[in-house]
Every structure is written in C-alpha cells, then in structure tokens.
Amino acid sequence: MPVNVPRALPARRTLESENVFVMSSERAGHQDIRPLRIAIVNLMPTKIVTETQLLRLLANSPLQVEITLVRMCSHESRNTSTEHLDTFYRTFEQIRDERFDGLVITGAPVEKLPFEAVDYWDELCAILDWSADHVYSTMHVCWGAQAGLYRHYDIGKVELPDKMFGVFEHRVLDPRARIVSGYDETFTAPHSRHTGTPLEEVQAHPQLQVLATSETAGLYLAQSRDGRQLFVTGHPEYEADTLALEYHRDASKGLPIEVPVGYFPDDDPTQPPRVTWRSHAFLLYANWLNYYVYQRTPYDLAEMQRAARRADSYVI
Incomplete structure (x- = not known):
C-alpha cells in the first residue's frame, strides 16, 4: 500500500521516478480503510531532502x-521557501487538537x-509533552532522539572529542523486540553528529530498554518499555x-573534516x-509502522488514552 502525499509535493516526483508507490488524497478516499495518520516534525534545514528520505521509508x-x-x-x-512551508506544512497550533x-x-x-538555547526549544517541548496523549507511538531520530530522552527522562548529551561521522557496525x-524483527545480528547505519547520549544512563533507566549499540558509535536504538517511544541516534534515512x-x-570550505568511516571504498573519497x-x-520503519502503530493503535483515535493505559504494562 502507498504513502498518501499531496500531488504537488516535490518529494512525490522523486519517489515516483524510483517506482515508489505513492497515492493522491482523491484516490485514497475511495479505499474502504482508515489510513495511518503519521505526523513528521521536520527540524532539518533542507526540508525537501528530508521529506523525500522519510517518505521513501514510510x-x-x-x-x-x-x-x-x-x-x-x-x-x-532560511533554507526552505516560505511558499513551500505555507503550502505543505502545518503548525503545532493547527494540529494541537488532533490525534495521530x-x-x-x-x-x-x-x-x-x-x-534550552535552541530558539524553538519551548515549542518542541510542548510537542513532546503533547505526544504523550495525542500520538500512539513516536520515532525520535538523531538530535530528535537526544531531545526526547532529555525531555522525557532527563538524560542529557555529551560533546564528543571528534565528530561521529561515517557508517558503523551495530x-x-x-x-x-519487534522493532528489530528480521534483523541480522549485526547491521550498519550512518551517523553524523558531534554529541552522544550516555549509554550507561539509558541502560540504568527502569523505563527504557537498549536494543542496539555500536562499539564505536555507542547507543543506536532504544525504546520505552511500552514501545510508545523509540529513539534512533543515527540517520538510517540517509541516501x-x-x-x-x-x-x-566541508572539505571545499577548508573546514576540519575526516573521511567518513566505512563509507568510501578504501576510504577514498x-x-x-x-x-x-x-x-x-x-525494515526499521516497516516494523515500526506494523508492530508499534498499526497492530496497536485504536481504530478510533479518540480512544487513544484508554488504549495507552492498557499498553503501559505491555512490553514489545
């Protein structure tokens, strides 16, 4: 089945050229099913690129x-036109009373x-708090994972001596755990970050479960015990x-940058x-949509709070 995106969204043309199944709202309306409602809080500056990456996986x-x-x-x-944002994006105030x-x-x-120094931190905190009873399952990615762990569990981040940059084995x-259903024992994923999350603090928290780590990159995947919050510290969506x-x-600007680990053949850029x-x-996104969202979210989203209470003791 497809992802339903507006006809004019630039990502749609890219996905269709890759033979990815996308659908218009008009066609979706003729199908006798309730689609999954997924919201994406896009904090990346190159929003069109990120839209395409995530829609491809979803x-x-x-x-x-x-x-x-x-x-x-x-x-x-500063990197995405006002026209694009006004056409395809909604604000938190516009969705505050909706459920996903x-x-x-x-x-x-x-x-x-x-x-606290991020200019939109207060607004993001409001979204994170709102998600607890307006969203059934939330996927936090990279800095979004750090923000979620900090807001929900008071787990901070630490600056790394060198940038974690490359493709690492985990x-x-x-x-x-259902989120890693079908995974090999080891797998690779990209990272690009200057900070990390203290693994021992996540391991010690009674409400969290660590699911995948890297000897080099540290924590990669964790979830809340009820499965309603997932934290991914890397960038599996990268092209x-x-x-x-x-x-x-960065190299063309003369900035200090190392060749990304495990990425170019023979480390030759x-x-x-x-x-x-x-x-x-x-597989990560398919497992999330199937096991953490579709299999558990109520058909009537107004019942979400009751369903969430039933799920409090259910570990997946």
Missing part, C-alpha cells in the same frame, strides 16, 4: 499512510547548543550520497560510496 509497507508535515513557528527557516497514530521527530543541526541486543555531500562541502544500510532502514 512508503515501503503494506499499510496506507497519511502524512502531515509540521514546522516550528518559533524558528525562521505515529509521529516522527527528525534531527537538527543544533546539537552543540544546550537544549549489534542487536534483544532480537525478541547514498548524503555523507559524501557533507564531506565534500574520489570513489562512489557503498550503501550498506538501506535494507535495515526500510
């Missing part, structure tokens, strides 16, 4: 997905700032050339990069 399941794009009112975007099956909160290039710690573009951009994380990325 489209790869047998479920119909209806997307709502959300932007910050308290931050002025799932929510994705993206990363953001603000990780070196204290959380190990599944609990293969029984083949995302790290290459970041590397060549003149060669095309190898993509080794794509299957894991698709």
Whole structure:
C-alpha cells in the first residue's frame, strides 16, 4: 500500500521516478480503510531532502499512510521557501487538537547548543509533552532522539572529542523486540553528529530498554518499555550520497573534516560510496509502522488514552 502525499509535493516526483508507490488524497478516499495518520516534525534545514528520505521509508509497507508535515513557528527557516512551508506544512497550533497514530521527530543541526538555547526549544517541548496523549507511538531520530530522552527522562548529551561521522557496525541486543524483527545480528547505519547520549544512563533507566549499540558509535536504538517511544541516534534515512555531500562541502570550505568511516571504498573519497544500510532502514520503519502503530493503535483515535493505559504494562 502507498504513502498518501499531496500531488504537488516535490518529494512525490522523486519517489515516483524510483517506482515508489505513492497515492493522491482523491484516490485514497475511495479505499474502504482508515489510513495511518503519521505526523513528521521536520527540524532539518533542507526540508525537501528530508521529506523525500522519510517518505521513501514510510512508503515501503503494506499499510496506507497519511502524512502531515509540521514546522516550528518559533524558528525562521532560511533554507526552505516560505511558499513551500505555507503550502505543505502545518503548525503545532493547527494540529494541537488532533490525534495521530505515529509521529516522527527528525534531527537538527543544533546539537552543540544546550537544549534550552535552541530558539524553538519551548515549542518542541510542548510537542513532546503533547505526544504523550495525542500520538500512539513516536520515532525520535538523531538530535530528535537526544531531545526526547532529555525531555522525557532527563538524560542529557555529551560533546564528543571528534565528530561521529561515517557508517558503523551495530549489534542487536534483544532480537525478541519487534522493532528489530528480521534483523541480522549485526547491521550498519550512518551517523553524523558531534554529541552522544550516555549509554550507561539509558541502560540504568527502569523505563527504557537498549536494543542496539555500536562499539564505536555507542547507543543506536532504544525504546520505552511500552514501545510508545523509540529513539534512533543515527540517520538510517540517509541516501547514498548524503555523507559524501557533507564531506565534500566541508572539505571545499577548508573546514576540519575526516573521511567518513566505512563509507568510501578504501576510504577514498574520489570513489562512489557503498550503501550498506538501506535494507535495515526500510525494515526499521516497516516494523515500526506494523508492530508499534498499526497492530496497536485504536481504530478510533479518540480512544487513544484508554488504549495507552492498557499498553503501559505491555512490553514489545
């Protein structure tokens, strides 16, 4: 089944050229099913790129997905046109009274700032708090994961001595967890960040479960015990050339940047990069949509609070 996106959204043309199944609202309205309502809080500056990356992954399941794009009112975007934002995005105030099956909160290039110094921090905190009883399951990605862990569980971040930059091997710690269903024992995923989350603090928290880690990159995947909150510290949504573009951009400016680990053949940035994380990325989002959203969210979203209370003692 497809992901339902507006006809004019730039990501739609890219996905259709890749033979990704997308659907218009008109066609979706003729199907006798309730689509999953998924909101995406897009904090990335290059919003169209991020839209395309996430929609590609969300489209790869047998479920119909209806997307709502959300932007910050308290931050002025300098890399995305006002026309695009006004056409395709809604504000938190516009969706505050609505309920969603799932929510994705993206990363953001603000990780070196204290959380409270981010200009939209108060607005994001309101969204994180709202998600507890208006969203059934939330996927937090990279800085979004750090923000969620800090707001919900008071777990901070630490600045790394060197940028965690490249594609790293990770190990599944609990293969029984539904989010890693079908995973190999080890898998790869991209990282691009200057800060990290203290693994020992997440492990010690009674409401959290660590599901995958890397000897080099540290914590990768964790979830709340009830499965309603997922935290991904890397960027499984990245395209083949995302790290290459970041590397060549900084290198051309004379900025200090190392060749991304495990990405270019023989660490040679003149060669095309190898993509080794794509299957894991698709499986991550398909498992989330199926096991954490579709299988558990109530058909009538008005029943979400009662369903959430029933799920409090249910570990997946």
